[in-house]
Amino acid sequence: MANVRLALLWHMHQPLYREPGSASYIMPWVRLHATRAYYDMAWILERHGRVRCTVNFTPVLLEQIEDYVAGRARDRLVDLTARPPSDLSESERLQLLRGFFMVDWDQCIRPIPRFWYLLEKRGKDLSRVDLRRAAARFTDGELQDLQALFNLSWMGFGALADDAGLAELVRKGHDFSRGDVDYVLGAQRRILAEIVPRWRKLAERGQVELSTTPYYHPILPLVCDSDSAARALPGTPLPPRFAWTEDARWQVREALESHVRRFGRPAGGMWPAEGAVSPEALEVFAGEGVGWAASDEGVLLRSLPPGSSRTACLFRPWRVSGGGGRVVPMLFRDRGISDLVGFTYSRTPAADAVADFVGRVAGIGDAWQRERQEGPATVGVFLDGENPWERFPQSGLDFLDGLYRALEEDARVETVTMSEATAGASGPVIERIHSGSWIESSYRIWIGHREDRLAWTSLARARASVDLAASAGVAPEALQDAKESLYAAEGSDWYWWYGEDFATENAAEFDRLFRAHVVRACELIGAGPPFEATVPIKQLGGAGALEAKPLREPTQLIRPVLDGRQPTYFEWQGAGHYRPSQHVGSMFADAQAFRELYYGFDERCLYLRLDPAESAARSAEVASRVRVALLGPRGQATVEFAVAADGTVRPGRRDGAELGRGVLRDVMEIEVPFAAIGQAPGDALAFSVDVGKGALELERLPRSGYLSVVVPGPDFERIHWRV
Secondary structure (H helix, E strand, O other), X not given: OOOEEEEEEEEEXXXXXXXXXXXXXXXXXXXXXXXXXXXXXXXXXXXXXXOOEEEEEOHHHHHHHHHHHOOOOXXXXXXXXXXXXXXXXXXXXXXXXXXXXXXXXXXXXXXXXXXXXXXXXXOOOHHHOOHHHHHHOOOHHHHHHHHHHHHHHOOOHHHHHHOHHHHHHHHHOOOOOXXXXXXXXXXXXXXXXXXXXXXXXXXXXXXXXXXXOOOOOEOHHHHHOHHHHHHOOOOOOOOOOOOOHHHHHHHHHHHHHHHHHHHOOOOOOEOOHHHOEOHHHHHHHHHOOOOOEEEEHHHHHHHOOOOOOHHHHHXXXXXXXXXXXXXXXXXXEOHHHHHHHHHHHHHOOHHHHHHHHHHHHHHHHHHHHHOOOOOOEEEEEEEEOOHHHHHOHHHHHHHHHHHHHHHXXXXXXXXXXXXXXXXXXXXXXXXXXXXXXXXOOOOHHHHOOHHHHHHHHHHHHHHHHHHHHHOOOOOXXXXXXXXHHHHHHOEHHHHHHOXXXXXXXXXXXXXXXXXXXXXXXXXXXXXXXXXXXXXXXOOOOOOOOOOOOOOEOOOOOOXXXXXXXXXXXXXXOOOEEXXXXXXXXXXXXXXXXXXXXXXXXXXXXXXXEEEEOOOHHHHHHHOOEEEEEEEEOOEEEEEEEEOOOOOOOEEXXXXXXXXXXXXXXXXXXXXXXXXXXXXOOOOEEEEEEEEEEOOEEEEEEOOOXXXXXXXXXXXXXXXXXXX
């Protein structure tokens, strides 16, 4: 008999890329994710009929898929693909060279000689490329190859297995004809048309539960009341209050209705966008008849008395108050396992990753029984169902196939849908849910930056104008269209890209689309648009650039006491500071072991300080070692330190020999002598930190590339002295 139930939830979502008032799509991501993730995920489940799971489709994504299927959607990149290079203007050739390398380079470009050659010919760093001069060097044949290769690179394993013509074009690899390019575009159209029917069939046979999200993927608690952000972020500056519960109800109600229209049956429950919940949002869910909801373990543990057992509390469904005596069944995700799938297993051999996943899930069942809990444990693993596969070899085929096969064969684990997982919710009711999301258990990402505040301010002013227009005799049709534009502007994605946390090549397009929705709403009612929406909100070229940079560079020598105790302010004053969530892109990887890195040096040593994500004990539970990789002009070194939260100072080890020291008590502090790794004053030293358990890498700081320091000489403090 299974001792653990596994509730897998894959979340599929894209924001509204359609330019307001037109059929033009600014970005191609719905079309391209359809030929990989949406098709692949159905294809692999069809071959593992005993695996049950929940797949969440946002209504705004389904709406855009329908537009493509009906021929109403045309994005810029498909238009650039459909025309022979000889017909493209100079400006269009520049767009092609700028946009047709937007795919994972390691998985999709480097393995294909022709694709890699074209990237090198254009130049890898656009900030250093004269694109007009580069474009003049490309022949029409090279650009036609680029048209084919880019679109082929977004074909997943399901599409290549089902379409021999596509597989043959991948093998061909170069010298594509116009007919080859047209074939790829035709295959895209066929795949898009199969997405909804394929998932509908999986739901009808009972293998997959299909769920939904508020229509435009808003952070629903902020739509209900933006001031709710202060509960988790006291003292953080907030924009003027935005509080439109009626909008939140529309987002939920319309999502439920659209789900029935598209899949022929009601959604069993709802994944709140970004797992964001609050007491007010739960009232909306309960009032609209949502069958279940879900969020992150951090939200759950902050909703319970301090010191509550993680094992006893996390691995069971809960009933949460929705006000007025109503309750909403909820399950909360295991953050560690979810993030391993999203961010770590892509760098691990598939067989090892599968064994680790299943071992962790089964281990939870064992821990549950040791604590003498009733019934089987229920483990929630919820994550993005489309973006992770870009970084997996073969779009995740080996991992997903191996995982589903292992789950079918392992008698210890039973896979269940979210409705099944939450059906047994019993026991005490959580009377007041914590106001937070699956990211940092707060809403900081979407409202905590200056750019966010400008966006919310413009939205609030436009929403007030629409409300006033209702009493000023504006036609009902215009009012409804204006509200629709603002509902779209309430979507979470616009605010995701504001601020310095995440970087994208499309930052300007996201900013423009958000402001266009706000301005369109005002135009429809004859009101002037808010000033904030008339000029770019996103500041480009500064914080948020694509290269990984620290929040702060070291500014002076530091001399910390290596004891692992909570440091005083002055002990690490002048140190560099890196926060890993800065540079992730379209996904957020919450820290499992260590959330932040401080680094600095004196004349003798490099010092690192790793601050735990939750507690030192939890860091030592999930990780067993920290490896510091150092690269300098006189060679390189990797030094490993044990992670043990007992305050004992232990030597690091390099190739079996002792080198440096490390200690974890409240924080982890590490010391690496420059001389011991052969580096001298004036040497530029690059380093990264890999946190793991055994051979498994859990997190890397920085996430890509290296941080750098210059080994200080005797004049460092004189040169860098300042008042």
